[in-house]
Amino acid sequence: MTTADAATGGTDTRRPWWRRVFGKHPIGYLFAGPYVLFWLALFAWPLYLAVYMSFRDWFFAAPGAVVDRPFVGLANYTDVLSDPAVHRAALNVAIFILINVPLTVIVSLVLAAALNQVLPLRGFFRTAYYVPYVTASVAMIAVWLFLFSNGGMVNQVLGPLAPDPSWLVNRYWAMPMIALFATWKQLGFYVLLYLAAMQGISETLYEAAEVDGAGPLRKFWSVTVPGVRSATALVVVLATIVGANFFTEPYLLTGGGGPNGASVSPVLLMYRAGIEQGDAGWAAALGVMLAVVVMALSAVNRFFLEDRE
Amino acid sequence: MSDTTDTPATVDDDAADPAGTAGRTERWTPGRIGSFALLAIGAVVFLFPFWYMVVGSLQTEPNTTVAGAFPSPGNLTFANYADIDSRVDLVQTLINSSIFTGGVIVLTLVLGLLAGYALAVLDFRGRGAVFTIVLLSLVLPFQLLMIPLYVLLVRTYGLADSYLGMILPFAVNATAVFIFRQFFRSLPEEMFEAARIDGASELQILTRIAMPMAKPAILTAVLVTFIGPWNEFLWPFLITKDQSMQPLAVALANYITNIAGRAANPFGAILAGATVLALPAVALFLAFQRHFLSTDVGSGFKG
Structure with a gap:
């Protein structure tokens, strides 16, 4: 001023x-x-x-x-905490995050590093990865329903190896399928995030590593990965937030959190209790707890991933 | 230092033209071949479901064998589009999607340009507090507010089955504020001072000087904002029970859950609806992809 x-x-x-x-x-x-x-x-x-x-x-x-x-x-809170459906939903969030976060970080980091070179069709690849991200979940879920239904193409290809019951109605597979879908759908966004971060890494670092005799893998591990640390922190935080708030996938992809509640999510429970059954106090309590957990997880992630240097 | 390398160089940001290739020797080392193969596999994984959606929407009989992933001349039809239209009313739902999306974009631009300008250019007490407010709306998940927003908008204000009810919760769009703040901060301070000395009001400076320069930022904000409401399912699903008010994403989802079993070729009809829903967003993305920069969101988080 x-x-x-x-x-x-x-x-x-x-x-x-x-x-x-x-x-x-x-x-x-x-x-x-x-x-x-x-x-x-x-x-x-x-x-x-x-x-x-x-x-x-x-x-x-x-x-x-x-x-x-x-x-x-605290009656609503104790009701929520003692509800077996909430326990299942919490477990599902954990499954989701355990699949989604590492897979997102590793695959998008590797793809971004591959993209960060002079290669033919680079622009095409970058566009291709982003297409699922800009497309409506509802549209993409429709395709996955078609692909992974009982007589769908994936099972046709797998033949006798196909799980029975099929993926989306299988109590062991339903939740991992939701996590895989969400990872696949969001990945392009994270690839571009990493790519932008990688373009900020000074080339002299790579040259110095090369002088020291580092090969491509060594350079990736010792220069690229530490160089995009703050992007990794952001990716982990965003992926965790997505993981705690999924709704469309269990509602549509696994037919309302099925089979038999195996893929319910907290937001789906909030919708059922708060809006379908009119017990808004219960739903609000679950929402408050969910938000507190998400923000605590974000803070922990940021602390560990950003402040270590 | 070494002079010839094919290290991951700083590459040009233009998606259509990797101009960095000029003057560079392109040797196909094993590492580059591996990278290329990886990227190609990735592209198939990302694009195949999209391709399969379009092909499946054109099949007379659903063909789930591997051959069904390719259009076959004897099995092509547009009947699925007519079928989904007879059940979902594509025109009306697309109009609803457009009004919902357009309303959100207009509100976002007005609020975002004003707030972004205030945060970047204007000096007033409490600016830091406003910035914190914008940040807060970024970190808290919308889903926490789902129940109270429903109570407020639907129960208290009676905005169920209305465009206003759909639009309002999306008006608090922190990403747009960040995009504009970032852009206005990059403009030289002297320019604003000169305009002030010439007697221009702040609103004139914003609308006549800053906004014309901010066209790329406005385009980015429009595109980034567009995919939110256009693709949104949860909120419009909660507040529209009347099908004539539902956006396409909601109507299609209801079709999938409720009545798909009754159609002659349910997957064909569903995939036709999915294609109609997906195309506008994908077309916009392909046309303006340089402006869809995820870095804008990233920079927003860093403040």
């Missing part, structure tokens, strides 16, 4: 009082105001409401009806 002040003419004897209180451009409030208002109405207020509802016996009533929604303390 001081340099900008000098530019407008430093001979001003005194700045007007409003400038000292509000800053040089009070019109900034009008510019930022609309976003802040929307944020208050559609983010901060619902966030408060989520916490408020989670401590109440909250159910739906006709609009305008005055109903009593008593404070129930």
Whole structure:
């Protein structure tokens, strides 16, 4: 602010009082105001409401009806924590993250490193990887349903090796299939993220490694991988957030979290309890816990991946 | 230092033209062959389902053998498109998708340009707090807000089955704010000062000077914003029960879960619907792919 002040003419004897209180451009409030208002109405207020509802016996009533929604303390939280479906959903989130995060990091890192060279068809490859990312989940799930259904092409190819029951209705395979689908769908985004990070690595590092006699693999491991550490932190955080919030996949790909609840997700349970069954307090409590866990995981990931240097 | 290398060089960012190739010797070392093979396998894995969707949508009889992955002249039809249209009303659902997506884009641009300009160019007390607010809306998952937003918009304000109800939650778009903030910060400070000395108001500076220069950033924001609502399932699914108000993604998903069993060739009809849903986003991406930069999201996170 001081340099900008000098530019407008430093001979001003005194700045007007409003400038000292509000800053040089009070019109900034009008510019930022609309976003802040929307944020208050559609983010901060619902966030408060989520916490408020989670401590109440909250159910739906006709609009305008005055109903009593008593404070129930931690009852919703204890209900959620003792529900076997929630345990299964938590296990599924763990399965999802354990498959999705390492697979995403390794495959997108390798593909980005391969792309970060002078090769024919580079532009084509980059485009190809991004296509699933820009396509609607609903459309891509339709294809996976076709591919992995009982008489689908994957089973046709596998013949007797096909799992029985088929992938999406098999209680051991349903959840890994969801994780594989999500990984596949998002991977192009992470490849490009890594590619951008790799282009920021100084070439002198590679040259120095080469002088020291490093081969391509050694250079990848000792220069590229450490060079994209902050991108890795971002990838892990984003993949974890996605992992805790999947809904469309169990709803559509495995027919509502089937078979027999084997692929339910927390958000699917929130939808069922909160909107189908009207027990919004229970759903809000699950949502609050989910958000706390996700943000804690993100913070831990960031701490370990970013601050080690 | 060594002068001839084929290390991973800094490569040109233009997808259509890897201009870095000029003047470089392209020897097919084992490493490069391996990389190329890897990339080619990757491309098949990523593109095959897309290809299979289009081929499957054109089959008279679903053919799930390997041969079915290739269009065969005797088994081609557009009947699946007519079939899905008779059940889902493609025109109406596409209009709904367009209004939903268009509304989100307009709101995002207006709010994002104003807030991005304020954060990048204007100096006012509390700017740091506004920046924190934008950051917060980036880190918290939407799903946590799903239940209270539903209560607020549907139960309290009666916005079920309305475009406004679909659009509003997507208006708080931090990514767009970051894109614009980043761009406006890259413009020289003297330019804004000069315009102020000439007596231009901040709104004039934004609309007449900064925005015309920000066309690439605006295009990026439009494209990045587009794929959100166009592809979104959960929120419009929650608040639209009336099929005449549903975006295509929701109507198609409901078709998949409810009535697919009754169609003559359910997979053909589903894949036809999927193709119609996928094409606009993919076409936009192919046409403007240089502007779909995931780095914008990355830079947003770094602040």
